[in-house]
Amino acid sequence: MSQIKGKQSTEFERDVYILGAASIVGQKEGEGPLGENFDKIEQDPMFGQKSWEEAESEMQIKAAKLVLEKCGRKAEDIRMIFAGDLLAQSIASCFGLVDLNRPLYGLYGACSTIGEALSLGAMAVAGGYANYVLSMTSSHFASVEKEFRFPLAYGNQRPPSSSWTVTGSGACIVSSEKSNVKISGITSGKIVDYGLKDSQNMGGCMAPAAADTIAQNLADFERKPEDYDRIITGDLGSIGKEILLELMKKKGYDIAGNYLDCGMLIFDPNTQDTNAGGSGCGCAATVLASTLLPKLESGEWKRILFVPTGALMSKVSFYEGKSVPGIAQGVILEHAGKE
Amino acid sequence: MSQIKGKQSTEFERDVYILGAASIVGQKEGEGPLGENFDKIEQDPMFGQKSWEEAESEMQIKAAKLVLEKCGRKAEDIRMIFAGDLLAQSIASCFGLVDLNRPLYGLYGACSTIGEALSLGAMAVAGGYANYVLSMTSSHFASVEKEFRFPLAYGNQRPPSSSWTVTGSGACIVSSEKSNVKISGITSGKIVDYGLKDSQNMGGCMAPAAADTIAQNLADFERKPEDYDRIITGDLGSIGKEILLELMKKKGYDIAGNYLDCGMLIFDPNTQDTNAGGSGCGCAATVLASTLLPKLESGEWKRILFVPTGALMSKVSFYEGKSVPGIAQGVILEHAGKE
Numbered sequence: 097m098s099q100i101k102g103k104q105s106t107e108f109e110r111d112v113y114i115l116g117a118a119s120i121v122g123q124k125e126g127e128g129p130l131g132e133n134f135d136k137i138e139q140d141p142m143f144g145q146k147s148w149e150e151a152e153s154e155m156q157i158k159a160a161k162l163v164l165e166k167c168g169r170k171a172e173d174i175r176m177i178f179a180g181d182l183l184a185q186s187i188a189s190c191f192g193l194v195d196l197n198r199p200l201y202g203l204y205g206a207c208s209t210i211g212e213a214l215s216l217g218a219m220a221v222a223g224g225y226a227n228y229v230l231s232m233t234s235s236h237f238a239s240v241e242k243e244f245r246f247p248l249a250y251g252n253q254r255p256p257s258s259s260w261t262v263t264g265s266g267a268c269i270v271s272s273e274k275s276n277v278k279i280s281g282i283t284s285g286k287i288v289d290y291g292l293k294d295s296q297n298m299g300g301c302m303a304p305a306a307a308d309t310i311a312q313n314l315a316d317f318e319r320k321p322e323d324y325d326r327i328i329t330g331d332l333g334s335i336g337k338e339i340l341l342e343l344m345k346k347k348g349y350d351i352a353g354n355y356l357d358c359g360m361l362i363f364d365p366n367t368q369d370t371n372a373g374g375s376g377c378g379c380a381a382t383v384l385a386s387t388l389l390p391k392l393e394s395g396e397w398k399r400i401l402f403v404p405t406g407a408l409m410s411k412v413s414f415y416e417g418k419s420v421p422g423i424a425q426g427v428i429l430e431h432a433g434k435e
Numbered sequence: 436m437s438q439i440k441g442k443q444s445t446e447f448e449r450d451v452y453i454l455g456a457a458s459i460v461g462q463k464e465g466e467g468p469l470g471e472n473f474d475k476i477e478q479d480p481m482f483g484q485k486s487w488e489e490a491e492s493e494m495q496i497k498a499a500k501l502v503l504e505k506c507g508r509k510a511e512d513i514r515m516i517f518a519g520d521l522l523a524q525s526i527a528s529c530f531g532l533v534d535l536n537r538p539l540y541g542l543y544g545a546c547s548t549i550g551e552a553l554s555l556g557a558m559a560v561a562g563g564y565a566n567y568v569l570s571m572t573s574s575h576f577a578s579v580e581k582e583f584r585f586p587l588a589y590g591n592q593r594p595p596s597s598s599w600t601v602t603g604s605g606a607c608i609v610s611s612e613k614s615n616v617k618i619s620g621i622t623s624g625k626i627v628d629y630g631l632k633d634s635q636n637m638g639g640c641m642a643p644a645a646a647d648t649i650a651q652n653l654a655d656f657e658r659k660p661e662d663y664d665r666i667i668t669g670d671l672g673s674i675g676k677e678i679l680l681e682l683m684k685k686k687g688y689d690i691a692g693n694y695l696d697c698g699m700l701i702f703d704p705n706t707q708d709t710n711a712g713g714s715g716c717g718c719a720a721t722v723l724a725s726t727l728l729p730k731l732e733s734g735e736w737k738r739i740l741f742v743p744t745g746a747l748m749s750k751v752s753f754y755e756g757k758s759v760p761g762i763a764q765g766v767i768l769e770h771a772g773k774e
Contacts, residue, residue: 098563100514104538106564147755175439176623184523184582185749186543187757190626194760199443199623202543202550202762204525212540216555223562224437225445243523243751284515284538287529336444387467412582418526421533423541 099222102316104309105426107281108222113432114214115228115271117361117385118163122237122263125374125382128363133386134264135162137138139264141238146426149187152236152265156181157191159265159345160230167269174198174269175226181234181377182206182246182261182404183243184410188234198230206406207302207331210381211234211425214402217270218279219428227272234265235376244295244411257297257335259375262362266381268389276393276433283426287408293417298420299336299359299372302337305422306332306405307343313369313426314349321351325397328388329424330404331359333372356392358383358404368381375394392431438561441655443648444765446620447561452771453553453618454567454610456724457502459494460600461576464713464721467702472725473603474494474501480577480602487578488526488602491604495520495531495573500602502569506608512538513608514565517552520573520716521545521600522582523749527573537569545745546641546670547719548572549605550764553741556609557618566611573604574715583634583750596636596674598714601701605720607728615732615772622652622703622765626747630758637746637759638675638698638711644761645671645744646682652740652765653688658769660690664736667727668763669719670698672711697722719743727768734770741766 101107104308114285119134136158143154156179162173177196180203181188193200205212213231220226238248240261246252254260288305295301306329314321321327332340337357342350358380359373384402391397405424414420444704458473465476476496478632482493494520503510516535519542520527532539544551552570559565577587579600585591609618627644634640645668653660671679676696683690697719698712708723723741730736744763753759 100564100566106515149751149755175443180543182524183749184751185521185545185747187749187752190747190760191752191757194626194628197625199625200762201555201623204519204541204543218538219555219558219562219564223558223564224448225439225558225562227439261668284540286536286538287533289533327609367497390470408524408526408529410522410526412488412523413526413530418530421529423539 104312105283105316110222112221112279113271113275114217114277115269115275116167117268117389118159118380119266119385120159125325130387148239152188152239153192155265156234159267163267171196173228174230176218177230177231179202180209204361207377208404208406208423208425211404214427215282229270232267233377233381235378237261237263259333259372260370261376262374262379263380264382266385278430278432280430281428285309285424287421287423289421293419299333301407302405302421302422303336303339305424306340309424309426311347324401326354326356326400327351328356331375332357333359335372397432402427443651444622444655449561451557451560451618452610452614453616454608454614456607456728457498458605458721459498469652470725491527491575491578492531494604498606502606503628512567513569516569517555518571519543519548547743547745547762547764548612548716549669550743553766554621571606572716572720574717576600576602594635598711599709600715601713601718603717603721605724615769617769619769620767624648624763626760626762628760632758637711638672640746640759641744641761642678643674644763645679648765650686663740665693666690667695670714671683671696674711677762731770738769748768
């Protein structure tokens with residue numbers, strides 16, 4: 097039994113499905129172009145809690161409970177959780193998910209975490225170790241500003257290349273139970289460091305990693321960009337997009353025709369002052385759950401390459417003058433329903 | 436194909452081995468009771484670098500290269516890395532492993548991370564997604580003091596229940612290639628929160644999680660404690676040990692006769708001033724690589740339950756008055772050589 101495909105990819109022999117997904121976002125995301133797609137828009141940025149961190153944890157447990165409810169499943173059905181977030185020591189996930197009382201594998205892949213959670217979740221189900229796993233992430237604008245930048249009250253200045261952290265949590269149940277969306281393969285991403293040090297241009301920092309993973313996926317599966325209805329990155333934003341398209345051209349691929357970026361879909365930069373676009377673990381996760389999966393479920397899209405992207409850095413690495421390497425995890429999602 | 440065992444465990448149908456392991460530690464660990472077991476003892480706490488974080492990264496890449504060398508393998512043979520550390524946003528791993536140029540799944544399980552890395556690595560190999568994966572972690576006394584407590588120069592006071600973070604990195608190659616040590620199964624750990632808030636008593640905070648995972652393992656595999664030559668936790672230390680033994684008694688198990696703790700093995704508290712024992716991601720990982728695996732390789736031990744333990748907290752969660760939940764990941768290791 098080998099499901100090894102090319103240099104960095106896996107093609108699952110046993111079918112793995114996304115049984116269902118849920119998305120919970122904040123007010124600003126609700127006012128954006130995808131507003132009506134989200135399951136729940138929470139107007140209170142504190143989510144009824146006393147700190148930003150507790151707010152993010154509350155958002156996670158709400159998303160987890162909602163996806164269970166939508167799929168008609170109980171917490172006990174979930175054999176493993178794969179989850180992570182952007183906060184130091186992943187406290188949003190640790191404190192958010194403790195009450196589910198299910199086994200947890202904590203992840204850190206920066207904003208690529210939902211790609212990592214889906215990849216490992218699919219491995220667990222395809223391997224026969226679980227019938228239902230929960231793959232989820234979150235980010236919260238205010239907890240992330242506190243973690244990486246300045247207290248909100250300081251009124252942080254934002255260059256045009258900066259992104260706006262999405263307040264949102266997206267959760268998927270990955271299962272052996274059939275649904276209309278299949279995870280047919282993955283491409284495991286490498287850390288790619290072009291030496292960029294501008295943490296206010298994360299799209300630029302992550303674009304080389306996205307190009308690396310996408311090109312590797314096409315090579316490993318011997319596919320052309322057109323073999324995917326869409327190739328969709330996590331949160332490169334408008335600056336990162338241009339760099340990605342250019343890098344892909346240099347690798348011999350023109351993906352401009354079927355390329356999308358979750359960070360560019362979730363906000364309207366003209367009216368929402370979000371500069372390059374949305375970012376954060378919650379960006380790709382909520383756009384997937386709310387907007388991408390329904391198009392695969394309906395069959396409007398037959399196959400997409402979903403590539404959440406992460407910028408690897410911390411306050412400390414930034415202050416110590418380190419670069420911001422990127423990582424991107426590729427997940428192939430296919431329509432699995434009857435034609 | 437189902438390898439699901441009981442409520443939280445997996446029994447691998449396909450054989451998965453630990454092909455080899457490497458350990459690199461600092462001076463203090465080298466002076467401890469296990470000193471002569473480690474592959475390399477580095478006298479320079481900076482590992483030739485300019486910051487504590489860079490020192491930890493350097494230690495990781497050295498451990499990774501050493502295990503490759505010991506196993507006669509090249510970086511290109513490694514299909515996936517499963518790694519993490521204690522620093523915010525896992526920067527020790529991100530910056531340490533970038534030069535290996537291999538696909539990475541970043542993990543966060545606090546000091547249980549080597550258990551998580553071995554569990555997911557075994558899943559990847561047993562599932563047929565990889566023939567060789569690298570499972571590794573690190574911690575560094577000084578980077579961790581900076582991350583969680585005070586600058587070293589402040590001369591932090593330590594209560595008797597506190598532990599001493601191990602400076603060390605342990606790396607294992609998990610493979611489908613046969614060796615004398617097999618990973619036969621895992622028990623996926625839940626977050627367990629007894630509400631303790633004393634981050635200077637992490638053993639006490641983690642003991643309930645260890646008890647939960649050990650008892651679940653025994654139930655899932657229908658085993659008695661004596662079915663394991665040893666049951667070995669990660670870093671409960673002397674206080675956590677007493678609580679664990681008591682909790683296990685309440686669950687109906689007496690494990691006192693075959694119980695060990697990596698944190699109690701690595702330092703001599705009488706001469707090394709390490710209070711309750713060693714801790715940190717590097718503790719269980721280096722003790723495994725240096726001391727536990729050789730006993731399995733030789734057949735002195737036939738089967739052990741290795742249970743790295745993690746305390747889930749951050750500076751922020753501590754300052755906000757949150758408790759310190761624990762998590763423990765169980766890995767069953769067996770002698771696989773000829774009798």
